Amino acid sequence: MFSLANKITLVTGAGSGIGAAIAEVFAHAGAHVFVADRDTQGGHATVERIKATKASAEFIALDVTSEGDCERARQTAHNAFGRLDVLVNNAGIGHVGTILQTTAADLDRLYAVNVRGTFSVTKAFLPGMIERKNGVIINLASIGGIVAVRDRLAYCATKFAIVGLTKSIALDHAKQGIRCNCICPGRVETPFVTARLKEYPDPVAAYKEMASTQAIGRMAKPEEIAAAALYLASDEASFMTGSEFVIDGGWSAGK
Numbered sequence: 608m609f610s611l612a613n614k615i616t617l618v619t620g621a622g623s624g625i626g627a628a629i630a631e632v633f634a635h636a637g638a639h640v641f642v643a644d645r646d647t648q649g650g651h652a653t654v655e656r657i658k659a660t661k662a663s664a665e666f667i668a669l670d671v672t673s674e675g676d677c678e679r680a681r682q683t684a685h686n687a688f689g690r691l692d693v694l695v696n697n698a699g700i701g702h703v704g705t706i707l708q709t710t711a712a713d714l715d716r717l718y719a720v721n722v723r724g725t726f727s728v729t730k731a732f733l734p735g736m737i738e739r740k741n742g743v744i745i746n747l748a749s750i751g752g753i754v755a756v757r758d759r760l761a762y763c764a765t766k767f768a769i770v771g772l773t774k775s776i777a778l779d780h781a782k783q784g785i786r787c788n789c790i791c792p793g794r795v796e797t798p799f800v801t802a803r804l805k806e807y808p809d810p811v812a813a814y815k816e817m818a819s820t821q822a823i824g825r826m827a828k829p830e831e832i833a834a835a836a837l838y839l840a841s842d843e844a845s846f847m848t849g850s851e852f853v854i855d856g857g858w859s860a861g862k
């Protein structure tokens with residue numbers, strides 16, 4: 608079940624957290640994984656963990672805000688394999704603040720990585736996928752792309768945009784063999800959350816509060832999100848496109 612044998616895949620932001628877990632589960636399912644990140648050290652560490660299990664991965668230096676980097680990543684994948692089968696737009700950054708605590712520069716910074724980054728990487732790889740009438744795109748949105756999360760104005764604005772981007776790509780290219788879905792996790796215990804916790808006056812209280820937002824009463828592990836990415840990437844998800852795959856421990860089920 609859920610084999611990615613012979614699939615060529617690329618995961619952005621795969622040097623840490625959810626992206627690293629997706630890269631590992633893809634590699635173990637038989638894919639070749641391009642581990643793409645602006646963080647060279649984190650990216651190489653993911654590749655080494657994958658190679659230690661005799662699975663297949665290589666690092667690509669990629670800052671998703673650079674169109675030049677996106678084009679170089681496309682050339683690397685196409686020169687080596689002539690194609691990319693699965694693209695995961697996972698790289699993302701966060702920010703804590705209401706609209707009054709968010710500067711225009713904060714909003715631009717989040718937009719550049721979360722939205723324009725997803726846009727640019729997809730634009731680099733989509734034409735090749737359309738040419739072969741086969742391609743899967745998975746975007747990391749968030750529960751903050753489904754409902755508002757308190758004190759996350761800029762983050763929610765970008766994650767709602769990713770849901771829109773996902774649905775537009777799905778609709779426009781469904782008949783060309785492209786499937787595009789997004790994953791909307793609740794809180795996942797990664798360096799992303801650790802960084803946010805440091806922005807609170809009482810990080811211990813903030814951790815408890817963050818864990819309790821999920822009906823399940825804890826945060827997710829990155830592997831619990833990677834499992835959904837594996838399903839979406841696989842041929843078993845062949846009728847799934849334009850969807851928000853919500854994995855939020857019951858966060859959005861109600862209060």
Ligand code: NAD
Pocket residue numbers: 619620621622623624625626643644645646649669670671672697698699700720724747748749750791792793794795796797798799800
């Ligand atoms: P993380 O901070 O652990 O990892 C993010 C990775 O993205 C890092 O390796 C970082 O170097 C990379 N990155 C950042 N900016 C980049 C850029 N410009 N170009 C290339 N790489 C870049 O974060 P995570 O928790 O694993 O989150 C991954 C994705 O999941 C993000 O899009 C995030 O918004 C989303 N998400 C996370 C949570 C959570 O609670 N952790 C919840 C919902 C959604």
